[in-house]
Amino acid sequence: MLFANSRLGNLIRETHEAHGVKFYLERTPALIQDRQVQLDDGTIVDCDLVVIGIGVRPNTALAEKAGVATDNGVLVNEFLETNMPGIFAAGDIASWPDPRAGRIRVEHWVVAERQGQTAARNILGARERFTVPPFFWSNHFDVGIRYVGHGSGDDRATVSGDLKAKDASVIFRAGDKLTAVASIGRDLENLKAEVALERGEEFRVS
Template sequence: MSGIVIIGAGEAGTRSAFVLREAGFSGSVTLVGTEPHLPYERPPLSKPLEGAVQMKAICTTEALQAADIAYLAGVSASRLDAAFGSILLSDGRTLTYDKLLLATGARPRRLTCPGAQCALDFRTFADAMAIFSRTEAGKTVAIIGAGLIGMELAAVLRGKGVAVNIIEAAPKPLGRAVPVRFAEKLHARHAAEGVRFHLDRGVVAISDDGVTLADGSMVPADLVVSAIGVLPDIALAEAAGLATGNGILTDTYLRTSAPNVFAAGDCAAVFEPGAGHVRYESWRNARAQAETAARNMLGAAEAFSAIPWFWSDQYDLGLQVAGLPQPGHQMVVRPAGKGELEFYLDDGCLVAAAGLGPGNSLAKEIKLAEMLIAAGISPDPAELMDPGVNLKTLLKNARAA
């Protein structure tokens, strides 16, 4: 094997490059990124430090050089020829590969109403700079979309004294990913902080004055931000004839339909027995898939398996969710200091957990809950409910059994 090319220098692409070296690969590794910066983490973008947008680098130039990773910044892949094992770059160069990892990530879902171009996206460092450089106390911002990104941005802007209106087509915020009770608590907290919600309302048009809603009302705004979710970036793979759907389709080993081509991160829809092709959008998932893909490109045969997990910081509250809570699950609530934990049982088996509390105060409990889920235990709901029963004890007993 002489060379591995990675398209996408986000969390998945960059992590996979370093794992290749950690696993002992000595051939060439080329990492291609569309942005002009060093690879950076996206979560800190919504958390300005002393008014400045944070760019938290995933790695340094020195680390890339020490690992002998060729980093091509500010260029994109224009065409993939999977039959010949080559990639045409936007600057005219052609790269050949023995193995290829597609870590192209996701792109913002676009509004289609008149004036949509007036709304700013919130995905990249440049997007964050554009938003925060134009927001200050006394300004009014309209955020279209009440998902995690929109709500996190609202919390930060309220902390800066910016008036915030959130517009959401669904009847309630955070409806897709966040457990119902915790979504309601976060909604109430935002309302208490002065965020105005316009729920169950479609957007008709955007202008310099603000956002016109389907009921004819106008939401005034100095700035409009679109936060209506993302779509997997599959254009390169699709044009090359790879199997795609809600992402680049892979098997359990993260192999695509093309020989020697793998996919990982937000762009990958991974086959899960009994569930079909599933795509997750989270920082941890990107890292975990990257590590599995890197080892499999070197000849391993590791089926990807990880418990979904994400977190969100809003005001002083920290939300963490492990697993996939479903409406049909039995839910058990457990007080935890100034916060709460929720456990979800499916036919008695613990399959998910969530926590909402001050800062990172419930991180230890959620980590233990993940370990309990991985152990496949069927705990007594009364013990889960009782804060006097140590989760570590439950895990120890499960392992002993």
Template sequence: MTDFRYLIVGGGMVADAAARGIREIDADGSIGIVSEETDRPYARPALSKKLWTDPEFSWDEKVDLHTEETGATFVLGTKVTAIDRQAKTVTTDDGQAHGYERLLLATGGKPRSLPGLSPSSRVLDYRSADDYRRLRELADAGAHVAVVGGSYIGTEIAAGIVQNGARVTLVTPDEVLGGHMFPDDLAQAFQQRFVDHGVELRTGSRVEQGTESDGGVSLTLDDGSVLEADAVVAGLGIEPQTQLAADAGLTVRDGIVVSSTLVTDDESVFAAGDVAEYPDRILGTRRVEHVDNAKEQGRQVGRNLADADETYDHTPMFYSNVFDTGYEAVGQVSTELQTVEDWQEPLTTGVVYYLDDDDTVRGVLLWNVSDKTDDARKVLTDAHGLTRDMLPGRITP
């Protein structure tokens, strides 16, 4: 059995940030990172963003996070199957055991799959570096790729690969692409960018069934139509990987429940990243699946593993880049809420505020407006004292 002072389950961006957070306080304590992936921690957003749009964006310099700089020991291609909290050990799928003094669960999420289809060389539940490498091969060969899902990952992948030689059909349940997030006029403009770049859209559609053959993939949509493609990418979000924690007797709701210092029911076990349900100081109990949270919460949990005992008080943002458009947001961005639009240049540069039925701001969308996420957080902090007519001009590009 190998023992570590700090043992991290999961090898994503949280693991890298946590290892670096540990080293801010403890220069020598042993760190182990057990990951199902075959790559060391890397910048996951690059898989759907910069790697497709910037030819100078190299894996070694820009994507690999070089977590080895922390002195961590990596156990890659390995799954943790059980935690023994009393013995302070974990067991892996190869029959090995690893002891810990402090344990971090950074297990992330598993992509949702399409009905009837299992992951393969033609069916990508897009999440890993291996998925990127395979999709790059397909795009370089000019394949017809069906992308299913009209949210962040789906739209970014569709935009990325159509600019790299692939033929792309994007399937989304939204009647207008982005319609679940953006006001109708903005969604229409967003959708037009995809049309202008040659993406075929199947809006208002869901995949009911898929089948794979040697020659490609066939998708049956809920309107009865059939879509044939060389490959399919599912961008349907993730399910948090909480079963390991639940089996160990830790409290799990939407995610693994942690305190403001990111500790679970067990004072020796912490959780962070996509899998953690935590108290946000502005927005209340949340579970956040975005990179800003992975980096900031990862650093804080690393410090707390090393006995800092500090509250995580960062309210994370999220962002996306497609074609010539970039947006950032804080809080809840959904057209289930009411909106107030404040455009400097109509549908090109501006801010959209999202309000609940009490006219309280719950989210802020910054459309081609950069470096204003702190201003957006301030709006959310002050939301109960703001009326609708006080919002226009509050955040300026």
């Protein structure tokens, strides 16, 4: 998922640097010992704590043994039902056909909560399509970013407003189709984008 274009990414980096954070771009740790980290170019970084973000992989072993189709998660249709009638999946494990971005799997509690609600209604007999776009927020000191949709690296990004003034939206499109909106200081605008994405409507900034 594409979260930020280069201009928004630079703003996030500059915000952290203004608060004393130092970035070592395009470097990887080669050695961790005592209170130091040695990078792959030989740079030594003194530190008190090392946090390692390695991500997670969906555990699909049980589903596979039960005959449920998997591919980077449990495959479900637009009703969150698997290839086995009456068996549903929701949350981090579910890979579903998003009407805008194609088949995706999102690890976020908001998506899990909303998928759980839809799956529960469908288990009870409804035939409700899951069309809610992914949504999350990310706070960086005094910069709060609201993101809705699911952009990709191939999307065209345009900026409406002034990023430096922390009053802007970055709008992502695949061709003419809206895929995602990232907003700073424009919460109402981001909510309108969420409605437009869910309804498959066009979104225009005010």
